[in-house]
Amino acid sequence: MSTTRPLTSQNATTLPLNDVEEEAPRVLQLGAYLRISDDDRDPETGELSREGVTNQLKECHALAADLRGEIVRVYDDNDTSASDPFIVRKDFEQLLKDLQAGIIDGFVFKHSDRVARQAFDAARVCQIFERNDKLVGRAVTGGTDLSTDNGRAMFVMQAVMGGVEASSIRRRKADANRHKAVDGKDHTGRRAWGWDENGRLVQPYAELRKKAILDIGDGATVSQIQADWAEAGILGKNGKPVLYKTVILRITHPRNCGYKAYMPTRERRGNPPPWGPDIIMYDTKGKPVIGEWERLVTPEQYWRAIRVLEKRKDAAKQKGQTGGSRPGHRTHLLSGLLRCGKCSTRLTASARTIKGEKVPFYRCPITNNGCGGITRSAAKLEEYVEELYLEAFAKKIARQAKRTGATETRKITAAESRLSEISKEIEEVMARRKPEAKRRISTTQALDLISELEEERGKLRHQVRELSAKIEEHRKTSPALLKEWVDYTTDKKRHEMGKLIKAVIVEKAPRGRHFDPNSVDIGWVEED
Ligand SMILES: [Zn+2]
Known part of the structure; x- marks a missing residue:
């Protein structure tokens, strides 16, 4: 638990509780339960960020207001695990007591798995609600309503399966809807430039935006687009031409091809705009989540433009240009x-500036259902995963070659044994043609049989030649990927890696500066 806890239940009790009998409509006096298992700690001061619980509280306030209530007590178990049966969560225990004693009319929370992660805890909460059907118990996401049987069943399930995919799908969907308003918003204001608030295209902006994406795909530069827009009278808020980085954001934003995006506000503020593909929202099958607005271009057209921009960026990098003054030119090897x-x-990938240098890192986002509990610097992690990928790729190729080789060799052996049979059969046929033969056949019959056998022999010999050539080919060709890997763009590398790697589960970095491979668990795509 943190030492600075301005919002604990203990010091929130000073708020007056309404105990006047039925002066309808009474404002519900609610508690808010907040928890994140592992809060970010400032490496220097050791202070907890409290960002996660602060956000949870904000959402709880909004929900309480929707329920015609107000939050009078805050139960705060920041930085405390709920899945460890040996850890007593102080404020959780206090919450149960207060619910039982009727000190509050109920409580609100971000999601079931914030309140309970063990069946036992979930059952304790449910028992209290079963005994008192007037209590309010509602989640911001996940649709849980503890005052109903169904809601309690869902609560137990969500709590127990908190870490399981099934529930995160539901949450991701719920969150995707919640973030709709934010999504696609760029520097021009609330609505995405080129759309109205209902997601319909607005001309001439939509057409200009579409043309820009197609033009980039055809090789136009971002500066050209910037000039085109200025010429068409498109100006920024300050009356000046639209900024270079705004142009990039508009071109690379996933919403262009109908994909949903997420953008944690914290990572937006003061930072360069994100690289479009980095903020695509994926479902659990790894497919982009589709938004409800009219799309501007097809995914193919979108990726074509992205490809061109990424190639340019990589070319610039090789020439030693950092692209620093052109933010937005950035992509991450392990995105998604x-x-x-x-x-x-x-x-999600991001970067922070340490001593004037951009240091990219990956973190569990606080929005998009994340717990915000993990932050890892990108360099070592990328290097490690890339190395393992290449190793796995080489092994796969070797295995394939061996397997193909084995099949071919088997086929050759079969063909060869048939070939020697054929020679014998031809001899037999020739023998039966002779007058002294036991089961004599006519010369015409014999010639027919022989020509059939000869035809088969010809086919088999051809087959053997083909198969042998194939084996040799497998043996000699080392796959292009391994040779050309270093020249691949990050985007292409990422694409290839996705064929073998399903996901990489990253645990919190161990103490100390050394990279610990045990904190990284690669889920490989299973063959066949
Ligand atoms: Zn997390």
Whole structure:
């Protein structure tokens, strides 16, 4: 537990509780339960960020207001695990007492798995609600309502399966809807430039935006687009031409091809705009989540533009240009592959500046259902996963070659044994043609049989030649990927890695500066 806890139940009790009998409509006096298992700690001061619980409280306030209530007590178990049966969560225990004693009319919480992660705890909560059907118990996400039988069943399930995919799908969907308003918002304001608030295209902006994406795909530069827009009278809020980085964001934003995106506000503020593909929201099968607005271009057209921009960026990098003054030119090798070891949410890529240098890292986001509990610097992690990938790829190729080789060799052996049979059969046929033969056949019959056998022999010999050539080919060709890997763009590398790696589960970094491979668990795509 943290030492600075301004919002604990203990010091929130000073708020007056309404005990006047039935002066309808009474405002519900609710508690808010907040928890994150592992809060970020400032490496220097050791202070907890409290960002997760602060966000939870904000959402709880909004929900309480929707329920015609107000939050009079805050139960705060920040930085405390709920899945460890040996840990007593002080404020959770206090919450149960207060619910039982009727000190509060109920409580609200972010999601079931914040309140309970063990069946036992979930059952304790349910018992209290079963005994008192007037109590309010509602979750911000997940649809849990503890005052109903169904709601309690769902609560137990969500609590116990908190780390399991099934529940995170539901939450991701709920969150996707919640974030709809934020999604796609760029520097021009609330609505995405080119759409109205109902997701319909607005001309001439939509057409200009679409043309820009197609033009980039055809090789136009971002500066050209910037000039085109200025010429068309498109200006920024300050009346000046639209910023370079805004142009990039508009071109690379996933919403262009109908994909949903998420953008944690914290990572937006003061930072360069994100690289579009990095903020695509994926479902648990790894497919992009589709939004409800009219799309501007097809995914193919979108990726074509992205590809061109990424190639340019990589070319610039090789020439030693950092692209620093052109933010937005950034992509991450493991985007969409990493998952939080605590909550299974996909990690997002970001960068922070340390001593004037951009240091990229991956973190479990606080939005998009993340627990915010894991932050890992990118370099070592990428290097490690890339190395393992290449190793696995080489092994796979070797295995394939061996397997193909074995099949071919088997086929050759079969063909060869048939060939020697054929020679014998031809001899036999020739023998039966002779007058002294036992089961004599006519010369015409014999010639027919022989030509059939000869035809078969010809086919088999051809087959053997083909198969042998194939084996040799397998033996000689080392796959292009291994040779060309270093020249691949990050985007292409990521694409290839996704074929073998399903996901990488990342645990919290161990203490100390050394990279610990045990904190990284790779889920490989199973063959066949
Ligand atoms: Zn997490």
